[in-house]
Amino acid sequence: MNLFEYQARGLLGRYGLPISPGGVATRPEEARRIAEGLAMGPFVVKAQILAGGRGKGRFLSGFAGGVRLCGHPAEVEEVARAMLGGVLVTAQTGPEGRSVSKVLVAEAPQISRELYLAILIDRGRRRPLVVGSAHGGVDIEEVARESPGTIHRIWVDPQVGFWPYQARELAACMGLRGLLLTQTADLIVRLYRFFCECDASLAEINPLAVIGTEKIAVIDAKIGLDENALFRHPEIAAYRNELVEDVREGEALKAGLNYVGLSGEIGCMVNGAGLAMATMDILHRYGGEPANFLDVGGGADQNHVTKAFGILMADPRVRAIFVHIFGGIMRCDVIARGIVEAVSHTKPKVPIVVRLQGTNFEEGKAILQQSGLPIRTSDDLADAAQKAVAAARETR
Amino acid sequence: MAILVDGSTRVVVQGITGKAGSFHARACLEYGTSIVAGVTPGRGGQKLDERVPIFDSVAEAKQASGCNASLIFVPASGAADAILEAAAAGIELIVCITEGIPTLDMVRVRQCLEDTKTRLIGPNCPGVITPGQCKIGIMPGYIHKPGPVGIVSRSGTLTYEAVWQLSQRGIGQSSCVGIGGDPIHGLGLQEVIEMFDRDPATEAILVIGEIGGREEQDAAAFWQTSSRKPTAAFLAGVTAPPGRRMGHAGAVITGAAGTVEAKIEAFDAVGISVIRSPAEIGEGMSKVMAATVS
Numbered sequence A: 001m002n003l004f005e006y007q008a009r010g011l012l013g014r015y016g017l018p019i020s021p022g023g024v025a026t027r028p029e030e031a032r033r034i035a036e037g038l039a040m041g042p043f044v045v046k047a048q049i050l051a052g053g054r055g056k057g058r059f060l061s062g063f064a065g066g067v068r069l070c071g072h073p074a075e076v077e078e079v080a081r082a083m084l085g086g087v088l089v090t091a092q093t094g095p096e097g098r099s100v101s102k103v104l105v106a107e108a109p110q111i112s113r114e115l116y117l118a119i120l121i122d123r124g125r126r127r128p129l130v131v132g133s134a135h136g137g138v139d140i141e142e143v144a145r146e147s148p149g150t151i152h153r154i155w156v157d158p159q160v161g162f163w164p165y166q167a168r169e170l171a172a173c174m175g176l177r178g179l180l181l182t183q184t185a186d187l188i189v190r191l192y193r194f195f196c197e198c199d200a201s202l203a204e205i206n207p208l209a210v211i212g213t214e215k216i217a218v219i220d221a222k223i224g225l226d227e228n229a230l231f232r233h234p235e236i237a238a239y240r241n242e243l244v245e246d247v248r249e250g251e252a253l254k255a256g257l258n259y260v261g262l263s264g265e266i267g268c269m270v271n272g273a274g275l276a277m278a279t280m281d282i283l284h285r286y287g288g289e290p291a292n293f294l295d296v297g298g299g300a301d302q303n304h305v306t307k308a309f310g311i312l313m314a315d316p317r318v319r320a321i322f323v324h325i326f327g328g329i330m331r332c333d334v335i336a337r338g339i340v341e342a343v344s345h346t347k348p349k350v351p352i353v354v355r356l357q358g359t360n361f362e363e364g365k366a367i368l369q370q371s372g373l374p375i376r377t378s379d380d381l382a383d384a385a386q387k388a389v390a391a392a393r394e395t396r
Numbered sequence B: 001m002a003i004l005v006d007g008s009t010r011v012v013v014q015g016i017t018g019k020a021g022s023f024h025a026r027a028c029l030e031y032g033t034s035i036v037a038g039v040t041p042g043r044g045g046q047k048l049d050e051r052v053p054i055f056d057s058v059a060e061a062k063q064a065s066g067c068n069a070s071l072i073f074v075p076a077s078g079a080a081d082a083i084l085e086a087a088a089a090g091i092e093l094i095v096c097i098t099e100g101i102p103t104l105d106m107v108r109v110r111q112c113l114e115d116t117k118t119r120l121i122g123p124n125c126p127g128v129i130t131p132g133q134c135k136i137g138i139m140p141g142y143i144h145k146p147g148p149v150g151i152v153s154r155s156g157t158l159t160y161e162a163v164w165q166l167s168q169r170g171i172g173q174s175s176c177v178g179i180g181g182d183p184i185h186g187l188g189l190q191e192v193i194e195m196f197d198r199d200p201a202t203e204a205i206l207v208i209g210e211i212g213g214r215e216e217q218d219a220a221a222f223w224q225t226s227s228r229k230p231t232a233a234f235l236a237g238v239t240a241p242p243g244r245r246m247g248h249a250g251a252v253i254t255g256a257a258g259t260v261e262a263k264i265e266a267f268d269a270v271g272i273s274v275i276r277s278p279a280e281i282g283e284g285m286s287k288v289m290a291a292t293v294s
Helices: A005-014 A028-037 A073-083 A140-146 A164-173 A178-197 A227-232 A247-255 A273-285 A302-313 A332-346 A361-370 A381-394 B019-031 B058-065 B076-088 B103-113 B157-168 B189-198 B215-225 B260-270 B278-293
Strands: A022-025 A043-047 A067-070 A087-089 A103-107 A111-122 A127-133 A151-155 A200-211 A215-218 A221-225 A258-261 A266-270 A292-295 A320-327 A352-358 A375-377 B010-014 B034-039 B052-055 B069-072 B093-096 B119-121 B127-130 B134-137 B146-153 B173-178 B204-210 B231-236 B273-275
Touching: A005 A103, A005 A178, A005 A221, A022 A028, A028 A073, A028 A103, A043 A073, A067 A073, A073 A103, A111 A140, A111 A178, A111 B103, A127 A140, A127 A164, A127 A178, A127 B103, A140 A151, A151 A164, A164 A178, A178 A200, A178 A215, A221 A227, A227 B076, A227 B103, A247 A258, A247 A302, A266 A273, A266 A302, A266 A381, A273 A292, A273 A320, A273 A381, A273 B157, A273 B204, A273 B231, A273 B278, A292 A302, A302 A320, A302 A332, A320 A332, A320 A381, A320 B157, A332 A352, A332 A361, A352 A361, A352 A381, A352 B157, A361 A375, A375 A381, A381 B278, B010 B019, B010 B058, B010 B076, B019 B034, B019 B069, B019 B134, B034 B058, B052 B058, B058 B076, B069 B076, B069 B134, B076 B093, B076 B103, B093 B134, B103 B119, B146 B157, B146 B189, B146 B278, B157 B173, B157 B204, B157 B231, B157 B278, B173 B189, B189 B204, B189 B215, B204 B215, B204 B260, B204 B278, B215 B231, B215 B260, B231 B260, B231 B278, B260 B273, B273 B278
Parallel strands: A266 A292, A266 A320, A320 A352, A352 A375, B010 B034, B010 B069, B034 B052, B069 B093, B093 B119, B146 B173, B146 B204, B204 B231, B231 B273
Antiparallel strands: A022 A103, A043 A067, A043 A103, A111 A127, A111 A200, A127 A151, A200 A215, A200 A221, A258 A292, B127 B134, B127 B173
16 A cells, blocks of 8 residues: 555654655645745645656646646646646556646755665565665666666664664765764664554655755655554554545445456456456456456455445446356355346446356356346356457447 | 375364354365364363364464464464464464465564474465365365376465366366465465475476566576476466555565566576466466476
């Protein structure tokens, strides 16, 4: 679960990291008032979306840049007006872009040097990894390719923890001396404390900036949090509702379903995450594109199936629905009854293709066929996927 | 022979009085697994179905029943504790089904397990089965069939689909191990492949991987140095968008190594046959096996 920049700033601020003064606005006038409340300009206005590359992005309206410098509060209002309600396309958003409903307005300090700092989980070594570089403000994967020697890493022994000497060592590797070195070491220790206490999966500050000659500041922060740990952070779990950019994902979240919205035309409902991904892949192989990832869970029941159908059918992108269930512990006849119930209740306008396999699949298929509902079935995965792709084309 | 579990494995179920715990304990018993004890703190002295004695702790269960493997259904907030308790009691094999354990808990659990002889499978996995002998997990037992193919997978229902396709073709399995979908977990793809490599009952290996991390790449590198039993692989997530978590906590593309393309490249480079369609897993596996016979 990735946070918006303004949420990340709020959390890091609580841990005493140096954040430039500013605030978040949903209306242009509000953006202006925030700027008026700050010290002298320049100010920066930043579109809040969950994707990178904002600075070089472009709005569908033609307005250039999701990050803009402004000299006066009036200009802040103007820029905010152009961004709010617009759709920003960046290298990371895909051509459909992301709509902007919030902008961050902050003081734009005079940056003299840009550094890089991050903490993440190294899956291979199974421990937290603290990364620092004197090269910030650019894509770190690019730095890693071009000048790998400038990236410094400290793996943290989970039983010993992260200590100030390690932070000083990293700060020194980042080219810092004197007051900047001690300030940055303190910041890294605080960031590590945040990482552990909030169960983060990624805390990336890029750039971490040197302001003038003796101040350090967080300019942009990307925070990812471990969804598995939300049960012990109710205050962070509340952020989740603000994070939903896709209406469909909001509905799925309320229904407790594992859902990711995509841009294709075939609505998918599958049990199990791996099988759900494989199902998306096979549709793609036959020239179709999934409208979503949806895992109804290994123990899906009628209730889950009905809710999932509701979400798929409310999606205007969906031109066909593909239900793919491998009955293990969950029997196919139970799933089939759930499908019949949901379809007779909601009367979908798009064709439905169902593949049931595993426990009691023949009984399940018979239930679907005898229901008199327009449901197409197939036992074979390849055949079912092809039927779903063909069905989506019919309704075009 | 098989790997990890066989007819002599004696199992304790942690969280045996819960809904999932009791349901699956019964299903394992029905399959023929020796479920010799259960643990639910505060319920010591009771029995499941007047058959399986329940204890307050794993240590007591071990002393009374001689169990050497544990199957965990404890909810996520207490699952890391349950794993550590089983390890402290000297259980040799822990299979943790629980989904949703915080990653930083698993970081600490793995660190603690380094100093023990305990092996962990999972969490967030279907478990392990040696068809016809022992099932420690939630997979439907009847789809399996004893035979020569060792399966190791990061997924659940996708593995059942693969097993189904193999069994339909008359190809049985030596053991099937679901290592789980979390970023930090117990036995990895490479370690299980090493076990299959040494297991005389395993003649061929099927690897089911997915997006995220670089375990597939490491496994491919190991396989090249092994005795190279005929091996095929399927990888899920060609169409998964970067940066989004696809169900499994570990299934998120965070860098170039996490993509299916990078993993296919790694397998191709060492000569592991990559099956491109999930509908052709059975067919692909049988081709790989036939090619080595002739």
